[in-house]
Amino acid sequence: MIIATFFILAILAIIIYSIFEKGVKSISWEMLTQVPQGGYYYGKGGGILNAILGSLALASGATALAFLIGLPVALYLNVFLIRHKKVINIIRFLLDLIWGIPSIVYGAFGFTLMIFFGIQTSLLAGILTVTLFILPIMIRSMDEIFSTVPIGLQEAAYSLGSNKSEIAFKIFTRQSFSGIVTAVLLSFGRGIGDAAAVLFTAGYTDHLPNGLLEPVATLPLSIFFQLSSPVPEVQNRAYASALVLTLIILLVSLFSRGLGKRYHKTKINF
Amino acid sequence: MYVLNRAQRHTVNSAWMIISLLLVAFLPFVLLLGLYLKSTYLLHDYSLGELIFSGTWKPSSGKFGFYPFIIGSIWVTLVAMLITAPVCLLTAIYVTQYTRKFFLRIMHPAIDILAGIPSVVYGLWGILVIVPFISRYLGPWLGVKTMGYSILAAAFVLSIMIIPFVLNILIEIFRAIPIELKEAALSLGATRWQTIKHVLVRKALPGIIAAFGFGLARAFGETMAVLMVVGNVVRLPGSVFDPGYTLPALIANNYGEMLSIPRYDSALMFAALLLLVVSLFFNLIMHFFIVRYNKF
Numbered sequence: 001m002i003i004a005t006f007f008i009l010a011i012l013a014i015i016i017y018s019i020f021e022k023g024v025k026s027i028s029w030e031m032l033t034q035v036p037q038g039g040y041y042y043g044k045g046g047g048i049l050n051a052i053l054g055s056l057a058l059a060s061g062a063t064a065l066a067f068l069i070g071l072p073v074a075l076y077l078n079v080f081l082i083r084h085k086k087v088i089n090i091i092r093f094l095l096d097l098i099w100g101i102p103s104i105v106y107g108a109f110g111f112t113l114m115i116f117f118g119i120q121t122s123l124l125a126g127i128l129t130v131t132l133f134i135l136p137i138m139i140r141s142m143d144e145i146f147s148t149v150p151i152g153l154q155e156a157a158y159s160l161g162s163n164k165s166e167i168a169f170k171i172f173t174r175q176s177f178s179g180i181v182t183a184v185l186l187s188f189g190r191g192i193g194d195a196a197a198v199l200f201t202a203g204y205t206d207h208l209p210n211g212l213l214e215p216v217a218t219l220p221l222s223i224f225f226q227l228s229s230p231v232p233e234v235q236n237r238a239y240a241s242a243l244v245l246t247l248i249i250l251l252v253s254l255f256s257r258g259l260g261k262r263y264h265k266t267k268i269n270f
Numbered sequence: 271m272y273v274l275n276r277a278q279r280h281t282v283n284s285a286w287m288i289i290s291l292l293l294v295a296f297l298p299f300v301l302l303l304g305l306y307l308k309s310t311y312l313l314h315d316y317s318l319g320e321l322i323f324s325g326t327w328k329p330s331s332g333k334f335g336f337y338p339f340i341i342g343s344i345w346v347t348l349v350a351m352l353i354t355a356p357v358c359l360l361t362a363i364y365v366t367q368y369t370r371k372f373f374l375r376i377m378h379p380a381i382d383i384l385a386g387i388p389s390v391v392y393g394l395w396g397i398l399v400i401v402p403f404i405s406r407y408l409g410p411w412l413g414v415k416t417m418g419y420s421i422l423a424a425a426f427v428l429s430i431m432i433i434p435f436v437l438n439i440l441i442e443i444f445r446a447i448p449i450e451l452k453e454a455a456l457s458l459g460a461t462r463w464q465t466i467k468h469v470l471v472r473k474a475l476p477g478i479i480a481a482f483g484f485g486l487a488r489a490f491g492e493t494m495a496v497l498m499v500v501g502n503v504v505r506l507p508g509s510v511f512d513p514g515y516t517l518p519a520l521i522a523n524n525y526g527e528m529l530s531i532p533r534y535d536s537a538l539m540f541a542a543l544l545l546l547v548v549s550l551f552f553n554l555i556m557h558f559f560i561v562r563y564n565k566f
Contacts, residue, residue, distance in 0.1 A: 001368065004360035005377075008437070011430055012380055015387065015395050022398060072287035073294050080287070091295065093557060098298055100484070100553040101546060102491020104518045108542035109301050111525065112308050135294060163276065165283035193388025196493035196518065200525050220390040224494065227394060242394050249386050257379075 016246075023243025026236035032244070036206040048241050050208055051222035055245075057209065058123060058202060058218055059192035062130035066138045066187055069131070071180070074142035075168040078149070092143070099136040104196040106133045111200040124212040126202030133197045134187040141186055145179030146172055178259060185256035189249050195220030219245045301546060309540035312533055321540065327504050334537045336544070338504050342421070342514035345507055346496060347489045349425035354432055354489075355482055362440035363466055374441075385434035393498030396427040401499055409511060416511040419501035425510070427495050436485040443477035444470065476559045483556035487549045493518035517541050 034047035081088050110129030119125055149172055157167045173180065195218070203215030204225065219241060226238035274282065312321070312334065324335030365377055405418030447470055455465040471478070501513020502523060521538050 001360040001364035004357045005364050007357060008361055008384075008433060009380060012384055014399065015392075015430075016383075018395055018398050019391060069290045069293060072283075072290045076287040076291050080284075091291070094295055094298065096557065097550055097553050098294075100487050100549050101298070101301070102488075102493065102518060102549055104491065104493040104521055105301065105305070105542050105546045105549070108521055108539055109304055112304050112539060132297065135297075139294065163280050165280045165287075166276070168287070169283060189386055193386070193390070195388070195390050196522060199522055220388055220494065223390045223394060224498070227397065227498070238394065239398075242391050245388060246391055249388065250383065253382060253386050 019239070019242055019246055022236075022239035023246075025239075027240040027243060031237065031240055035208060048217075048219070048222055048237065048244070050206055051217040051219045051241065052244060053208060054123075054202075054216040055192050055219040055248075058126050058130060058198065058216060059188050061123070061127040062134060062191045063138075063184060063188045065127060065131045066135045066191075067184055070135055070138035070142060070183075070187075071173075072168075074139050074146055075172055077143055078146040079154070079164055079168040079172065082151075082154075092140075095136045095140050095143075099140060102196070103133050103194050104199075107197040107200040110197065114201060119213070121201060121203030121215045122213045123202065123209050123216040126198045126216060126218070127212075129197045129201045130191045130194065133194060134191045137190055138183055138187040141183035142176075142180060145176040145183065149175050181259050182256045185252050185259075189252045192252075193220060193245065193249055195224060219248075298550070302543075302550075305539050305543040305546060309536050309543050311536040312540050315533070325506065329531050329534045329537065332533065334533070334540075336517070336541065338506055339515050339517045339520050339541070340544075341506055342500070343490060343516040343518075345421050345510070345514060346424045346428060346500065346516055347486060349421060349510055350428040350432065350489050351482060351486055353426065353429035354436055354485060357429075358433060358436045358440055358481075358485075359478065361437060362444050363470075366441060366444040367462070367466060367470070381434045381437055384430070385438075389431065389492060389495040390498075392427055392431050393495035396423055396495060396499040400426050404511070414509070414511045417501065417513065419499055419513050420511050421500065421507050421514045422510040424496045424500035424514070424516070427499055428489050428492055431492060431495060432485040432489050435488055436481050439481040439484065440478065443474050443481065447473055476562050480556040480559035483552055483559065487552035487556070490552070491518055491545050491549050493522050497522055517545055521545075 031047040032052070033049055035050045036047070077088055077091060081091075106129050110125060110132070113128075114121070114125050153171060153175065154167055157171050162171070198218050199221065202218055202221075204217050204221055205215045206217070209216040223238050223241045223245065226234050226241065229235060229238075316334065321334060321336055322340065323337055324333070325337045326333045326335045327338065365374055400423045401418035403418075404420060404423050405416055408422075409416040409418070451469055451473060452465055455469040456462070460468070496516050497519040500516060500519060502515050502519060503513040504515050505512075507514040521541050524534070524538060527534070
């Protein structure tokens with residue numbers, strides 16, 4: 001048992017170590033601040049700025065959209081349906097089912113939608129696909145937080161004459177603010193790290209995207225493409241890109257931990 | 271500017287909520303329907319059994335046999351579960367029964383980090399560490415000739431990827447067991463290990479099976495990490511040291527050329543449909559295990 005536990009910890013250490021060891025060697029300022037130049041994929045100059053910005057744009061867009069759809073759903077479950085336990089359970093079950101669907105299926109589905117509507121691979125298509133992918137994660141983690149809001153708080157608000165949507169958007173959101181932030185950051189981390197869903201839909205380009213309807217590069221795909229190159233310099237850049245991606249995700253998760261601890265001021269304790 | 275009064279705001283907000291809810295609730299059905307409609311072109315020309323059990327994959331001459339991919343997926347998933355299952359079970363027991371609270375506080379961030387690492391990075395790590403390890407050390411040591419890019423490499427990387435997922439559920443399950451149960455067993459003179467083996471594990475069994483099932487479903491659909499280390503050779507693998515090909519990898523590798531060959535896109539959508547159905551099916555069954563577990 002002790003071996004199994006430390007096996008897991010050791011694997012984590014090995015992963016972090018090998019990513020850092022390989023990545024730090026080949027990372028440079030030039031890589032972070034330039035887009036690929038001509039002959040970049042044969043080892044010439046340039047960087048992965050296109051992929052970094054593309055990934056951030058894609059993940060932020062998808063997170064914002066998923067938030068707009070996810071927040072009301074989670075609120076509806078916990079404020080409007082609180083007397084209908086059966087309906088809640090069915091919806092939670094559906095959400096768990098959606099959560100289990102592999103991201104490549106979303107990618108394939110997004111692709112069929114794109115063909116159906118005649119859109120090309122673009123930032124917009126990528127955002128829509130990733131939104132579908134992170135939606136269940138967002139809703140379920142917000143739902144967990146909202147379900148801990150004490151019923152007494154709701155009753156107090158009702159007795160003061162609030163209606164249901166006021167309770168949802170004014171009381172619940174404030175009471176569980178830190179939880180909402182955590183849910184959003186968690187979804188953002190998922191969205192930025194996923195490659196299979198954007199493989200079909202976001203495309204790949206060496207330029208910075210100018211609009212929603214242009215293809216966009218993403219970090220996971222840039223790692224994947226650079227790694228499959230036979231040129232060693234390009235492979236080294238894949239290691240560096242992997243380091244950048246891992247750092248972004250670690251930062252996001254650290255940030256959400258820190259925020260979760262700080263924003264307890266607005267919360268009413270019973 | 272016209273400002274909405276309270277009642278109007280209530281109406282708008284409620285509508286927003288209900289529309290979002292309907293959108294989400296219909297999502298799985300829309301997914302199923304969309305992929306099914308796309309793969310009807312293929313199902314129209316071939317029978318289902320023919321597609322699943324035929325072993326020849328030559329899209330250019332119109333032969334679509336998914337058998338090697340299905341078998342490859344099953345191999346990778348099962349071997350991954352063989353590694354994950356004991357490790358997770360033992361760790362969950364150790365962390366919840368033998369250590370103090372503060373150790374769990376160390377484990378939780380570690381699990382979170384493992385869960386947060388993107389699959390491409392796992393794949394990269396597999397290429398950097400696991401593949402050379404298998405081709406240089408493990409293969410020659412066992413007397414097998416292998417490239418390193420193999421079912422085993424994919425399974426190993428995959429098992430690491432689903433550990434945080436399975437472990438989280440298991441820890442929750444073991445912590446949910448009422449402490450009285452343990453106390454009763456201990457007071458009857460059972461040793462600690464006997465208590466764990468005969469009382470705790472038996473009590474948690476449906477939950478444990480469900481946790482493994484969720485892990486299995488997740489492993490089955492994992493794409494990028496597997497794609498990068500599995501070797502991508504279309505044939506039936508003879509041993510775990512042979513390269514293979516999985517269903518998700520098939521979709522991801524061929525999206526570029528799928529519009530150039532007739533029925534190819536339909537075939538790939540059929541593969542996606544298969545994945546979707548398998549994942550829904552597994553999650554459905556495991557959900558009932560969890561429901562049964564909660565009833566006790």
